[in-house]
Amino acid sequence: MTVNLLDFDLEGLTAFCEQLGEKRFRAVQLFRWIHQKGASRFDEMTDLAKSLREKLPSVCTITPLPVLSRQDSADGTIKWLFDVGDGNAVETVFIPEDDRGTLCVSSQAGCAVGCRFCSTGHQGFSRNLSTGEILAQLWYAEHFLRRHLNSPERVITNVVMMGMGEPLQNYGALLPALRTMLDDHAYGLSRRRLTVSTSGVVPFMDRLAQDCPVALAVSLHAPNDALRDSLVPLNRKYPIAELLDACLRYLPAAPRDFITFEYCMLDGVNDQPEHAQQLLDLVRRHGGRGVPCKINLIPFNPFPDSGLRCSPRAAVLRFGQVLNEGGVVTTVRKTRGDDIDAACGQLAGDVLDRTNAAKRLAQRRQTIEQPVRVVGRGPAPVKEGQA
Ligand code: SAH
Ligand code: SF4
Secondary structure (H helix, E strand, O other): OOEEHHHOOHHHHHHHHHHOOOOHHHHHHHHHHHHHOOOOOHHHOOOOOHHHHHHHHHHEEOOOOOEEEEEEOOOOOEEEEEEEEOOEEEEEEEEEEOOEEEEEOOOEEEOOOOOOOOHHHHHOEEEEOOHHHHHHHHHHHHHHHHHHOOOOOOOOOEEEEOOOOOHHHOHHHHHHHHHHHHOOOOOOOOHHHEEEEEOOOHHHHHHHHHHOOOEEEEEOOOOOHHHHHHHOHHHHOOOHHHHHHHHHHHOOOOOOOOEEEEEEEEOOOOOOHHHHHHHHHHHHHOOOOOOOEEEEEEEOOOOOOOOOOEOOHHHHHHHHHHHHHOOOOEEEOOOOOHHHOOOOOOOOOOHHHOOHHHHHHHHHHHHOOOOOOOOOOOOOOOOOOOO
């Protein structure tokens, strides 16, 4: 089997080149060709020695993921469906804003955590993506967008690991992918513009703090264990107190001085004023001094058979106001790309089930809330990606 060079961070590529008798600077050249210039063929790499250019195709490839479809939303959001084989597909979403371009990347085909409100969770777990499959999403999207927008500059300025899957349950593949995203010879993202979102895999939050401390978003969704157990089954393994302890351990390494907590607003389930008060007490008092954080309220994006509804706008605003007035900066996430099923939690990658798309869209048009904006006296809505 030949090696796919998209599977390597620079260290891995250097080791691979050394096996071929090549020096480190050759690895840097190759890495730059692949990630900065989007090359997929070795004969384009004109500054590599001819002998190396001729040798490489017999030992390695640069293999992207096949694109099954691309959908463009009226708001500029773009969603790709990538084929990862065996009937599985994963989705990647680009969200343009005035001052940034965010790519929401998938880490697994399906997800084993099985959160009640998440379409990916309902789908079950198929398999982990490889480093190459995670990076192929960014590689493809960045170079497609540069051509599409005729941009000589980088188009993707932020990456959020908020697509399909639980990134910290695929740590081995995630780490080289994150390192490549940060590498100045590749995508050169800053650590604060790269966000890992987790449902709370505590041991790997600690590993991430040591190995590659990027911005961290934690999907909280409930202010007490009984409720969180029923929404995020992983809570039975790592309950809220342990999760918040892990947040406190993460913070000294983090590129920002706060953790982002995500909270999906579910009508009549976790959206009452008493839940807001409990959440406020939790984050302000945990461990004695509280957890420095911002809270991001995500209006639930419905999908068929979830049995759940999005909280009414008034409930979302009231909830946010309790938190803001209690001194915890809280924003409401804008819904983007919902006309192409690209909003948070709608990523199902159901390649075998495209015919349902129109039906789902019609249902959503009837049920979805208006996009909501600033809560209470909080700052402008968080612009940090969405999917
Ligand atoms: N597995 C990771 C990252 C992917 S999910 C995690 O859970 O954090 C990214 C975000 O979308 C999470 O905060 C998740 O809770 C949220 N989400 C999932 N389903 C949703 C839905 N139907 N509506 C709104 N947000 C949802
Ligand atoms: Fe998995 Fe995240 Fe969806 Fe939960 S919300 S099922 S952890 S992808």
